[in-house]
Amino acid sequence: MPSQKVNxxxxVVPDTSQMNDRDFLNDMLNTEKYLTGSYNIAMNEVSNQNMYQELSTIFKETQxxxxxxxxxxxxxGWYSLEVADQQTMQQSYQKYSGYTNQFPYVN
Incomplete structure (x- = not known):
């Protein structure tokens, strides 16, 4: 089955050696992804509640x-996604659905 894309x-942007709108947006998007990952780690490791709240606010804004x-x-049209077929989704569901049994505090 050929892959299907959602996009x-x-x-069209100029194909030159200079950065274009797509390049700038892609760079900003990657920076924001990096920042949200870093804020997430910081939130997991901070012990001070006030600092946690501040980081949480900044994380949400960055996200x-x-x-x-x-x-x-x-x-x-500068970002596309692959359509997951029903069989792949079902396999993933089956693979991870049993994990909830490992965590008694999750209902």
Missing amino acids: NPET DVQRNLYNVMFQH
């Missing part, structure tokens, strides 16, 4: 920026 028509950049790139 929009691509907005929102990341999502907005993703949406702009997706709308311009």
Whole structure:
């Protein structure tokens, strides 16, 4: 079965050695992804509750920026996703559904 992509028509940008809008957005998106990952680690390791709350607020703001950049790139056709077939989704579900039994505090 050929792979199926979910995307929009691509907005054409100049193909030059200089950075274009797509390049700038991609760079910003990757930076925001890196920052959210770093804030996540910091939140997991901080012991001070006030600092945790501050990091949590910054994390949420950064995550929102990341999502907005993703949406702009997706709308311009610069970010595409693979469609998962039903069999792959079912296999993943079966693989991970048993994990909840390992954690008695999760209902």
